[in-house]
């Protein structure tokens with residue numbers, strides 16, 4: 001008989017964990033073992049129950065039933081501090097860092113006891129060298145890119161010497177190069193015998209990096225597989241229970257009039273990273289998707305804010321929406337011109353966390369003239385639109401009309417995209433359209449934006465996901481240090497040329513492209 005290699009021992013194990021929120025069963029007897037020396041992927045559609053499971057495994061949530069085992073012994077984590085004390089570290093999607101403080105000050109806040117800052121800075125340097133993390137202890141966090149901030153969170157976690165490290169969608173905010181670096185770090189950690197739980201919607205990277213993968217669907221355990229033996233399609237099928245479509249390829253079509261113009265657009269920032277815009281020029285035509293690539297923190301947020309009207313621009317003629325000078329208009333006035341905006345941060349910016357979903361519909365539709373008439377909210381129309389969004393964009397949640405904060409990240413993203421698209425805007429500006437969204441929903445969002453462009457809308461997409469832009473944009477430009485390269489057709493450029501421009505070479509490839 002052939003020898004079956006023995007699996008490494010489980011460090012942290014969830015045994016039949018169940019968690020209900022009202023009538024919704026977010027985890028239904030879910031079991032999962034994270035083993036020494038292994039990277040274990042946790043996969044599932046938006047709302048499948050991944051975050052709920054992780055929160056129970058680190059003491060942020062208490063299970064209704066089931067148990068946790070630590071090295072085979074039952075354990076109860078009453079809060080994250082008790083799981084940390086046992087060597088379970090978590091890096092969440094939303095970083096908990098103070099911008100005004102330095103890296104070392106932030107790290108000091110997260111560690112028990114008191115250590116002199118120079119001693120801590122030396123420990124950070126050691127950790128950075130050992131795991132190839134690229135973090136400078138005395139830099140102010142406000143000046144760091146998203147990738148650098150994530151490394152700070154990882155360093156903070158590693159200084160606690162965790163035996164189990166949980167990474168919640170760590171690559172969704174990273175450039176391809178940064179992701180590669182993170183994979184090397186993860187490999188080093190597992191080589192040392194630590195266990196890593198890796199939550200990701202990117203199936204290709206899961207297949208490369210992870211030794212095992214647990215798939216959840218609808219709060220239930222579906223399978224544990226060896227991802228290296230699976231294909232993109234077979235993993236997606238396990239997650240969704242059906243085949244997952246890919247985004248249709250872009251086909252050539254006639255472009256209409258420019259719907260958005262940026263003309264010598266300048267913003268004098270406050271000196272913090274990525275707040276300055278320098279002489280930005282582009283146009284987005286009816287019928288096209290213009291993609292803006294770049295490493296986060298290079299001015300993308302400043303660009304979004306100035307296009308949506310959240311920050312003022314001194315030269316009112318530098319933004320034109322559908323033929324109207326729009327630089328001096330408020331967000332509501334810009335919406336009245338037919339523009340729609342989806343910011344990167346869905347809770348707090350795109351939606352109010354403590355308002356019900358239906359009331360969140362009002363935030364961007366109150367000026368449209370259908371839902372609010374003569375100052376009176378037409379409740380039935382509002383609720384009708386809410387249901388249209390939920391049905392059309394497959395937004396899943398428990399209950400009838402929960403508060404926004406109750407939704408899983410991906411479902412909230414589908415909601416805010418749906419809310420804007422169903423307003424039928426002539427121009428839509430979207431920052432990170434598929435951030436935290438599962439493969440099927442990401443394909444759906446991209447296809448929807450494509451279809452909308454085909455119907456005459458101009459679509460501007462800001463995305464850190466270069467593969468996404470190469471897949472569905474018509475033209476692409478790169479932001480770096482507040483400047484934008486001249487947009488070039490996607491077909492006329494290459495990953496390498498864009499990568500160079502992302503690093504600061506103001507050239508996205510293609511004939512005649514030059515710094516704007």
Ligand SMILES: Nc1ncnc2c1ncn2[C@@H]1O[C@H](COP(=O)(O)OP(=O)(O)OP(=O)(O)O)[C@@H](O)[C@H]1O
Pocket residue numbers: 021024026044045046047048049050051052053396397398406407408409410411436438
């Ligand atoms: N505090 C809460 N109150 C009510 N419902 C909740 C709460 N937290 C999560 N849920 C619901 O539980 C289900 C599972 O959510 P969870 O966040 O675990 O999913 P997920 O797999 O992490 O999704 P995503 O990939 O979108 O982040 C969802 O339907 C969500 O709306």
